[in-house]
Amino acid sequence: MEHNNDLGFNSLLIHGGMGVDPMGSATVPIYQTSTFAFENVDEGARCFAGESKGYMYTRIGNPTISALERQIAILEKGFGAVAVSSGMAAVSTIYMSFLKTGDHIVSTDAVYGPSRGIMESYFKKFGVESTYINTGNLDAVRQAIKPNTKMLFIETPTNPTMEISDIKACCEIAHQHGLVVVVDNTFSSPYLQRPIELGADVVFHSMTKFINGHADIVAGIIITKNEELYKIVRPTMVGMGCNMDPHQAYMVLRGVKTLSIRIDRAQSNSMKVAEYLENHPKVEWVKYPGLKSHPQYELAKKQMDGPGAMISFGLKGGLDAGKVLMNNVKLALLAVSLGGIETLIQHPASMTHSKMSKDAREKAGITDGLVRFSVGIEDIKDIINDLNQALAKI
Numbered sequence: 431m432e433h434n435n436d437l438g439f440n441s442l443l444i445h446g447g448m449g450v451d452p453m454g455s456a457t458v459p460i461y462q463t464s465t466f467a468f469e470n471v472d473e474g475a476r477c478f479a480g481e482s483k484g485y486m487y488t489r490i491g492n493p494t495i496s497a498l499e500r501q502i503a504i505l506e507k508g509f510g511a512v513a514v515s516s517g518m519a520a521v522s523t524i525y526m527s528f529l530k531t532g533d534h535i536v537s538t539d540a541v542y543g544p545s546r547g548i549m550e551s552y553f554k555k556f557g558v559e560s561t562y563i564n565t566g567n568l569d570a571v572r573q574a575i576k577p578n579t580k581m582l583f584i585e586t587p588t589n590p591t592m593e594i595s596d597i598k599a600c601c602e603i604a605h606q607h608g609l610v611v612v613v614d615n616t617f618s619s620p621y622l623q624r625p626i627e628l629g630a631d632v633v634f635h636s637m638t639k640f641i642n643g644h645a646d647i648v649a650g651i652i653i654t655k656n657e658e659l660y661k662i663v664r665p666t667m668v669g670m671g672c673n674m675d676p677h678q679a680y681m682v683l684r685g686v687k688t689l690s691i692r693i694d695r696a697q698s699n700s701m702k703v704a705e706y707l708e709n710h711p712k713v714e715w716v717k718y719p720g721l722k723s724h725p726q727y728e729l730a731k732k733q734m735d736g737p738g739a740m741i742s743f744g745l746k747g748g749l750d751a752g753k754v755l756m757n758n759v760k761l762a763l764l765a766v767s768l769g770g771i772e773t774l775i776q777h778p779a780s781m782t783h784s785k786m787s788k789d790a791r792e793k794a795g796i797t798d799g800l801v802r803f804s805v806g807i808e809d810i811k812d813i814i815n816d817l818n819q820a821l822a823k824i
């Protein structure tokens with residue numbers, strides 16, 4: 431696929447995926463159609479044979495969705511992208527694309543809850559084995575690989591523990607064993623981290639989060655480093671029916687244009703929030719890759735172009751103190767999801783990770799008192815005032 435990669439990241443956000451519209455439209459139009467008429471029988475036959483680039487049916491492909499796929503592939507420095515209905519549709523399409531009965535996967539233990547959940551329920555049912563480890567520990571990665579291991583699935587930074595895995599080192603180990611390396615890049619977005627440049631084979635996003643960024647759409651995308659992998663993922667998505675809707679694609683095309691300016695503001699707010707929390711007497715610990723106290727501060731600096739806008743912290747009063755905090759914030763919304771323009775607060779042990787056993791949660795570092803904070807782009811004084819008044823109630 432032809433990409434204009436000479437432009438800088440901010441210019442690519444505005445112009446990257448745009449083709450030239452025949453009507454001169456400044457934005458990509460919404461082709462809100464399920465099907466496409468062929469000029470004649472021969473053209474229809476060429477489309478179905480894959481000899482013509484024409485569109486046939488929206489589950490297979492659609493011009494609005496294609497523009498978004500081009501855009502994200504360019505930003506991630508990949509060969510191509512396959513847009514899907516949600517982040518979880520990306521996870522299930524990836525598992526379906528590369529795993530079969532008897533295979534084994536090694537994965538980050540603190541991955542997004544449902545990424546582990548569907549592996550340990552549905553894929554286990556089909557005879558796929560899985561091992562969950564701290565992929566920040568390279569010896570643990572080496573030891574977990576078995577003769578039937580096919581995939582290394584990493585999420586970095588992790589949700590919600592903010593652990594960092596060394597993508598480049600993980601890829602080197604995995605590739606010695608012929609594994610496919612998949613990276614969930616949702617927390618960083620391509621603005622802050624580009625795993626394909628570090629050796630990853632497949633990258634995916636919940637575009638519900640930073641890429642769209644406005645808390646108004648659920649969407650996902652899979653980016654592959656080469657054509658061979660693209661040709662495995664694309665038909666799986668089409669066959670499983672995980673496609674995106676054209677209107678959804680239009681919304682994400684609109685949201686992604688401001689990715690860098692949104693993250694710049696949210697990230698500068700995050701640094702101030704993290705420093706504020708670190709100095710607060712009621713806070714026991716703060717984990718943010720931008721703080722020198724983060725155990726992998728140096729690795730984060732090397733691998734990422736910025737520490738992002740997600741913070742996790744623990745209160746001295748544990749779960750009860752966390753409840754008081756969450757019931758008393760006024761500006762921050764008590765809600766799951768992340769990466770939007772609004773500040774959100776949530777409690778993983780009772781919300782996003784409640785389906786994991788307490789034992790598995792603790793092993794993955796998700797303690798009962800952990801609070802997750804997704805910093806928005808509001809005025810920093812208002813975010814801190816809000817935390818201040820709520821922390822005072824504890």
Ligand SMILES: *Cc1c(COP(=O)(O)O)cnc(C)c1O
Pocket residue numbers: 516517518519542545585589614616617635636637638639648649650767
């Ligand atoms: C939200 C999220 C997902 C799942 O995405 P959906 O769009 O909700 O299906 C996967 N991984 C991470 C890290 C997420 O935050």
